[in-house]
Amino acid sequence: MNAFAFRACVAASAVAxxxxxxxxxxxxxxxxxxxxxxxxxxxxxxxxxxxxxxxxLFVQLASAGDRFExxxxxxxxxxxxxxxxxxxxxxxxxxxxxxxxKLASIAQAANVPVSKSTPPDDQATLERLKSLDGDGFDSAxxxxxxxxxxxxxxxLIWEAGQGQNGDLQRYAAAAxxxxxxxxxxxxxxxxxxxxxxxxxxxxx
Amino acid sequence: xxxxxxxxxxxxAATAFAVALAVDAGADPLPPDTxxxxxxxxxxxxxxxxxxxxxxxxxxxxxxxxxxxxxxSDRPIPGVMMxxxxxAVQAGVRVKLPQGATWESLAELSPQEIRExxxxxxxFKPLPHVKQTAGGQIFPQQQIDTIQQMEQRDLRRFxxxxxxxxxxxxxxxxxxxxxxxxELGDVSRGxxxxxxxxxxxxxxxxxxxxxxxLRLLLTPFPQEEFNQTEDRKVAQQSLGVTCLDCHSNxxxxxxxxxxxxxxxxxxxxxxxxxxxxxxxxxxxxxxKRSLRSLxxxxxxxxxxxxxxxxxxxxxxxxxxxPDRANxxxxxxxxxxxxxxxxxxxxxxxxxxxxxxxxxxxLEGEALFMGKGRCAECHLPQTAFxxxxxxxxxLERFYKTGATVxxxxxxxxxxxxxxxxxxxxxxxxxxxxxxxxxxxxxVEFFNLxxxxxxxxQEKDALLAYLLVL
Numbered sequence: 189m190n191a192f193a194f195r196a197c198v199a200a201s202a203v204a205x206x207x208x209x210x211x212x213x214x215x216x217x218x219x220x221x222x223x224x225x226x227x228x229x230x231x232x233x234x235x236x237x238x239x240x241x242x243x244x245l246f247v248q249l250a251s252a253g254d255r256f257e258x259x260x261x262x263x264x265x266x267x268x269x270x271x272x273x274x275x276x277x278x279x280x281x282x283x284x285x286x287x288x289x290k291l292a293s294i295a296q297a298a299n300v301p302v303s304k305s306t307p308p309d310d311q312a313t314l315e316r317l318k319s320l321d322g323d324g325f326d327s328a329x330x331x332x333x334x335x336x337x338x339x340x341x342x343x344l345i346w347e348a349g350q351g352q353n354g355d356l357q358r359y360a361a362a363a364x365x366x367x368x369x370x371x372x373x374x375x376x377x378x379x380x381x382x383x384x385x386x387x388x389x390x391x392x
Numbered sequence: 393x394x395x396x397x398x399x400x401x402x403x404x405a406a407t408a409f410a411v412a413l414a415v416d417a418g419a420d421p422l423p424p425d426t427x428x429x430x431x432x433x434x435x436x437x438x439x440x441x442x443x444x445x446x447x448x449x450x451x452x453x454x455x456x457x458x459x460x461x462x463x464x465s466d467r468p469i470p471g472v473m474m475x476x477x478x479x480a481v482q483a484g485v486r487v488k489l490p491q492g493a494t495w496e497s498l499a500e501l502s503p504q505e506i507r508e509x510x511x512x513x514x515x516f517k518p519l520p521h522v523k524q525t526a527g528g529q530i531f532p533q534q535q536i537d538t539i540q541q542m543e544q545r546d547l548r549r550f551x552x553x554x555x556x557x558x559x560x561x562x563x564x565x566x567x568x569x570x571x572x573x574x575e576l577g578d579v580s581r582g583x584x585x586x587x588x589x590x591x592x593x594x595x596x597x598x599x600x601x602x603x604x605x606l607r608l609l610l611t612p613f614p615q616e617e618f619n620q621t622e623d624r625k626v627a628q629q630s631l632g633v634t635c636l637d638c639h640s641n642x643x644x645x646x647x648x649x650x651x652x653x654x655x656x657x658x659x660x661x662x663x664x665x666x667x668x669x670x671x672x673x674x675x676x677x678x679x680k681r682s683l684r685s686l687x688x689x690x691x692x693x694x695x696x697x698x699x700x701x702x703x704x705x706x707x708x709x710x711x712x713x714p715d716r717a718n719x720x721x722x723x724x725x726x727x728x729x730x731x732x733x734x735x736x737x738x739x740x741x742x743x744x745x746x747x748x749x750x751x752x753x754l755e756g757e758a759l760f761m762g763k764g765r766c767a768e769c770h771l772p773q774t775a776f777x778x779x780x781x782x783x784x785x786l787e788r789f790y791k792t793g794a795t796v797x798x799x800x801x802x803x804x805x806x807x808x809x810x811x812x813x814x815x816x817x818x819x820x821x822x823x824x825x826x827x828x829x830x831x832x833x834v835e836f837f838n839l840x841x842x843x844x845x846x847x848q849e850k851d852a853l854l855a856y857l858l859v860l
Contacts, residue, residue, distance in 0.1 A: 219442035232445030349658030
């Protein structure tokens with residue numbers, strides 16, 4: 189992606205975020221999956237800041253995902269010689285620092301702990317990225333970014349559908365739009381870097 | 393040995409990247425209920441209390457969405473009825489335009505411009521299920537009332553109701569035409585086939601094998617939302633649903649569901665019940681699964697409690713495993729004698745007979761074959777299908793990933809080509825029922841295929857579709 193296209197993509201993403209940040213209605217969920225301890229008041233409406241096990245696991249996984257993104261992007265800023273990848277890494281570092289702070293704030297209000305450790309699969313990927321240089325690093329970074337964003341999109345869709353806490357669900361729905369925009373940018377970079385055809389959202 | 397070592401080292405270097413990736417692939421999977429249905433956690437009475445309390449808001453939210461997207465008024469095309477003569481075909485484009493836009497102005501824009509400016513009419517986007525988080529089958533009121541009256545079986549859910557007005561759904565009960573007895577015309581006697589009356593209606597008309605298949609197609613079996621466990625959405629413990637509860641008289645009553653073919657739950661798109669008319673001419677089955685025989689489809693849906701793609705949850709609720717050589721074959725042989733409704737203006741090859749067709753219909757046929765590009769997939773000589781799947785890439789026109797009524801619209805991807813024979817009988821249109829009228833479908837394809845049809849051409853295409 190050239191610099192102009194990249195800036196256009198960032199701008200488009202910002203517009204999308206602005207649009208999606210408008211207050212959305214809380215999810216009208218399936219109570220069959222609510223935790224037995226859920227306090228509903230009135231019936232059908234979980235009391236504010238109630239969470240279910242999905243919310244709690246989501247906060248753990250999403251906060252760990254943000255940390256991985258920031259760490260991997262810092263490595264890319266140090267090690268990559270490709271301007272497009274460095275621009276993207278800077279964008280990821282900023283975006284995931286922002287979402288990390290926002291998620292921490294919602295989690296604190298809901299009294300749900302965020303992740304304090306790096307999961308083993310993320311740790312293994314970071315170690316591998318540290319061991320690579322040049323083209324090998326760029327390829328591995330982009331591939332790791334693709335996988336991370338695919339998993340992030342799945343996780344956000346899952347929380348938007350299966351969670352219970354309205355703030356977390358709205359957070360997930362808004363973040364999903366951004367993550368899909370990131371995924372499209374990765375797919376464009378991958379197509380440029382590997383010279384294979386575009387895939388996924390980059391084909392539209 | 394040295395050569396072996398060199399070969400090994402070279403392979404190692406060349407595949408280092410792949411090996412490293414393999415380590416990642418074996419790492420933590422996503423949470424289990426991104427694929428599998430979570431087990432119920434609360435007593436049935438508590439779930440029902442919450443669901444019933446939420447229901448007015450569920451229905452109001454869907455009503456608001458439908459009214460924002462569509463003109464739902466009752467405006468029939470004068471003199472045009474569905475094949476049984478019991479219901480009028482609805483007129484006009486019902487999808488609402490964005491403020492300030494016209495169909496002509498939209499058709500001048502590129503897909504990118506429409507996407508960036510957010511101008512794709514919302515009615516062209518995937519249509520959410522009325523209760524996405526629970527999903528499952530939702531039956532129209534006429535079906536619920538008739539089955540209650542005839543079988544004392546309750547198809548009413550306590551968490552959500554059917555969401556479209558009755559004038560925008562197929563006629564009920566629909567007529568039945570048989571390939572084996574074309575001289576008889578509609579054999580339904582104006583009744584809905586049920587387990588109570590099928591023998592009386594069909595005795596002497598079908599074979600013993602077909603009769604047994606029909607009995608099975610009308611026999612209730614447990615389903616995700618209609619069963620005897622706490623994980624149900626019907627008040628009383630239920631015997632389940634039948635194949636023909638959605639495919640009323642082998643047609644459709646516009647009952648809807650979620651696709652079995654996607655996870656997580658939030659991205660499962662709505663499925664509008666397709667008609668079984670002409671299923672004998674269809675070589676692939678399921679909007680996405682491309683199952684290669686009607687027997688495969690008929691057998692498999694019993695295994696997953698009807699269209700949830702989940703054999704695990706279905707097993708809790710009681711599975712029905714029909715014998716392939718006997719029961720499945722009989723069910724398929726019954727379905728395979730259901731004919732399309734008559735189309736007297738078509739010749740045996742599917743072309744309009746010029747002696748019977750109007751000038752406008754002939755103009756429509758020419759557009760269908762040419763400028764309109766319809767016949768590229770809907771081949772007249774093979775019952776207006778092409779036995780494959782196509783990706784319309786609608787996501788070129790809008791930003792995917794937005795959450796609407798708990799449904800997240802991701803790209804549709806390839807979807808099976810459905811027949812256009814008898815198409816005036818099967819509103820709403822598209823696999824999810826997102827379009828209310830045939831005029832909507834003309835505008836939809838005019839935009840996404842960039843056809844630039846004039847109003848006269850759109851009217852001619854519509855006239856042609858009404859005679860198929």
